[in-house]
Amino acid sequence: MTEARVAQRGKGAVRAFNEAGVLGAADVHIAVRLAQMAGEESPDAVLATALAVRAVRSGSVCLELSGIRDIGVDAVVAEDGTELDLDTLPWPEPGALLDALRVSPLVVGGPAGPLRPLRLVDTDDGPLLYLAKYHRQEETVRRILDARAGDHPDVDADALRGVLAELFPAPEPDRQRVAVAVAVTHRTAVIAGGPGTGKTHTVARILAALRRLHGDGLRIGLAAPTGKAAARLQESVRAQDESLGLPQTLAAATLHRLLGWGHNGPRYNATNHLPYDVVVVDETSMVSLTLMCQLLDALRPHARLILVGDPNQLASVDAGAVLADIVDRPVTVAANPVLDRVVGADFDEWSDEDRDRLRGGIVRLTRGWRFDRDIGALADAVRDADEDRVVELLRAGGDQIEFLAPDDVDGLRREIVDTAIAVAGAAEAGDVSTALELSDRHRLLCAHRDGPYGVSWWERASLEWIGEAVGHRLDPDAFSAGRPLLVTANDYDARIYNGDTGVVVRRGDGELVAAFARGAEPLLLHPSRLSSTQSVYAMTIHRSQGSQYGTVSVVLPDERSSLLTRELLYTAITRAKDKVRIIGTEDAVREGVRRKVRRASGLRRG
Numbered sequence: 001m002t003e004a005r006v007a008q009r010g011k012g013a014v015r016a017f018n019e020a021g022v023l024g025a026a027d028v029h030i031a032v033r034l035a036q037m038a039g040e041e042s043p044d045a046v047l048a049t050a051l052a053v054r055a056v057r058s059g060s061v062c063l064e065l066s067g068i069r070d071i072g073v074d075a076v077v078a079e080d081g082t083e084l085d086l087d088t089l090p091w092p093e094p095g096a097l098l099d100a101l102r103v104s105p106l107v108v109g110g111p112a113g114p115l116r117p118l119r120l121v122d123t124d125d126g127p128l129l130y131l132a133k134y135h136r137q138e139e140t141v142r143r144i145l146d147a148r149a150g151d152h153p154d155v156d157a158d159a160l161r162g163v164l165a166e167l168f169p170a171p172e173p174d175r176q177r178v179a180v181a182v183a184v185t186h187r188t189a190v191i192a193g194g195p196g197t198g199k200t201h202t203v204a205r206i207l208a209a210l211r212r213l214h215g216d217g218l219r220i221g222l223a224a225p226t227g228k229a230a231a232r233l234q235e236s237v238r239a240q241d242e243s244l245g246l247p248q249t250l251a252a253a254t255l256h257r258l259l260g261w262g263h264n265g266p267r268y269n270a271t272n273h274l275p276y277d278v279v280v281v282d283e284t285s286m287v288s289l290t291l292m293c294q295l296l297d298a299l300r301p302h303a304r305l306i307l308v309g310d311p312n313q314l315a316s317v318d319a320g321a322v323l324a325d326i327v328d329r330p331v332t333v334a335a336n337p338v339l340d341r342v343v344g345a346d347f348d349e350w351s352d353e354d355r356d357r358l359r360g361g362i363v364r365l366t367r368g369w370r371f372d373r374d375i376g377a378l379a380d381a382v383r384d385a386d387e388d389r390v391v392e393l394l395r396a397g398g399d400q401i402e403f404l405a406p407d408d409v410d411g412l413r414r415e416i417v418d419t420a421i422a423v424a425g426a427a428e429a430g431d432v433s434t435a436l437e438l439s440d441r442h443r444l445l446c447a448h449r450d451g452p453y454g455v456s457w458w459e460r461a462s463l464e465w466i467g468e469a470v471g472h473r474l475d476p477d478a479f480s481a482g483r484p485l486l487v488t489a490n491d492y493d494a495r496i497y498n499g500d501t502g503v504v505v506r507r508g509d510g511e512l513v514a515a516f517a518r519g520a521e522p523l524l525l526h527p528s529r530l531s532s533t534q535s536v537y538a539m540t541i542h543r544s545q546g547s548q549y550g551t552v553s554v555v556l557p558d559e560r561s562s563l564l565t566r567e568l569l570y571t572a573i574t575r576a577k578d579k580v581r582i583i584g585t586e587d588a589v590r591e592g593v594r595r596k597v598r599r600a601s602g603l604r605r606g
């Protein structure tokens with residue numbers, strides 16, 4: 001631990017937690033400053049404040065006081081090689097901590113103080129400590145979702161039956177048909193499912209059904225948390241069957257853009273509603289609590305909201321796991337009775353849990369339409385936390401699955417070199433679509449950005465391997481044909497977005513340009529238009545969300561890494577279309593399957 005990362009003003013317990021690497025210097029600074037402003041002197045209250053700031057920083061919406069020691073940190077190893085034992089830290093006694101917070105001038109409801117930035121909420125599972133802003137957001141999300149769930153739109157059952165018969169002529173029970181019926185009969189619908197379960201296919205049919213029932217004038221807003229996901233949603237909706245009659249002008253935007261975010265916050269909000277009758281949000285697992293709160297605030301009360309995503313994937317980089325919370329929270333409302341009359345036969349055989357969820361407008365799509373069986377089975381086993389089955393499938397291997405020891409990188413090396421040479425060949429020849437297609441053929445994914453298992457290390461290794469194969473050292477900064485590119489910031493003018501990947505190609509006139517896949521017509525940009533790009537031979541699993549590749553090689557971190565979780569493994573595996581190669585130890589796999597991301601929130605409790 002370097003001095004620079006230790007907050008100078010921290011004293012007592014906060015300092016010990018800071019020095020141990022559990023609290024960051026910023027957590028301590030904020031807590032100490034707030035305590036000074038509020039006149040709080042209790043060391044327990046200051047520690048709890050710092051831990052509440054840390055909780056938000058690590059993705060939770062609040063701090064669970066009863067599980068305060070259950071803190072996800074990487075093993076901190078001292079110079080003599082010993083690992084930090086969290087039990088040696090000066091943890092406060094739980095009763096005393098709660099007593100201190102109940103009378104703290106930092107806490108809303110405590111004695112008067114000029115600033116009360118915390119809120120203490122008692123729940124059946126114990127007390128939760130919030131930064132007040134996140135409590136307000138969570139309350140807003142809960143209030144709006146509950147109000148919408150209790151207010152069903154009027155729907156003519158016969159008309160809906162007719163539309164469904166047209167869109168789903170086959171008589172067999174069909175979850176996609178139920179999903180369309182739910183979206184028509186409820187103000188909020190959640191379409192949850194893994195990759196290739198037909199979520200976009202279903203969204204297109206929802207939009208077609210709503211247009212048939214409410215007319216072509218229906219105003220539709222399509223959005224996703226990232227530009228890349230928005231581009232993909234737009235492309236797949238436009239690529240739907242013409243017989244659905246969806247307008248080719250349907251455009252998708254990032255959620256920030258949909259909400260009209262500018263210097264003064266969102267243009268659309270609780271007093272100036274979004275001008276849409278239907279809003280579809282794709283990749284909702286990546287939406288933070290703050291953004292969901294802004295979206296719900298900005299919706300017209302009568303607008304339909306369709307949330308689409310995979311709740312088993314990694315959550316947003318900011319606080320909250322709203323999609324997973326919405327799917328998990330207890331359902332207390334009744335379904336629109338029209339639903340049962342129209343598609344009751346479709347869910348006759350569903351589990352009690354799925355029927356419960358249905359009352360809350362949530363439909364889980366379960367049939368894989370795209371996935372090849374072995375990868376799907378592996379992803380299912382990870383999702384179901386069946387570690388023995390995961391290891392069994394990995395050990396069995398096959399065409400689609402490879403499981404290798406950490407030092408067994410020959411296959412990976414070959415794949416990286418072969419892909420780079422093939423991409424460079426197509427790029428040099430000016431064959432843009434082949435170059436783009438080939439560059440998505442393989443992707444190396446890591447949990448960490450830095451360190452021995454991190455992106456930077458593998459970037460360097462890849463460049464060396466390719467350099468050795470082609471007989472000259474590659475300049476990591478050169479803009480050369482075949483160089484794979486990653487966009488690191490949104491650029492609306494250039495129409496490239498954070499997370500977009502592309503490749504440098506040589507145009508017919510000999511000029512080098514960056515190419516990005518955009519449906520039938522790739523986007524070509526002169527290097528001077530690229531403000532924030534870097535080369536990408538490896539990327540973090542977080543960054544790969546919303547994309548799929550032919551083969552995915554996943555380098556697992558050490559089993560002690562706190563990033564190694566079930567959601568991380570699931571997200572990595574489900575990025576693969578044809579083959580997944582896992583490089584790591586069995587211990588790391590088992591630890592990953594066992595460890596579920598714990599993002600504390602009050603939303604999932606009801």
Ligand SMILES: Nc1ncnc2c1ncn2[C@@H]1O[C@H](COP(=O)(O)OP(=O)(O)OP(=O)(O)O)[C@@H](O)[C@H]1O
Pocket residue numbers: 176193194195196197198199200201202236369370
């Ligand atoms: N009911 C269906 N009948 C025929 N084909 C289907 C059906 N549902 C989905 N598909 C096909 O399966 C493939 C995957 O569907 P889709 O892209 O909608 O899945 P998704 O869940 O949105 O995937 P992703 O998570 O990758 O976005 C598509 O080619 C789609 O046309």
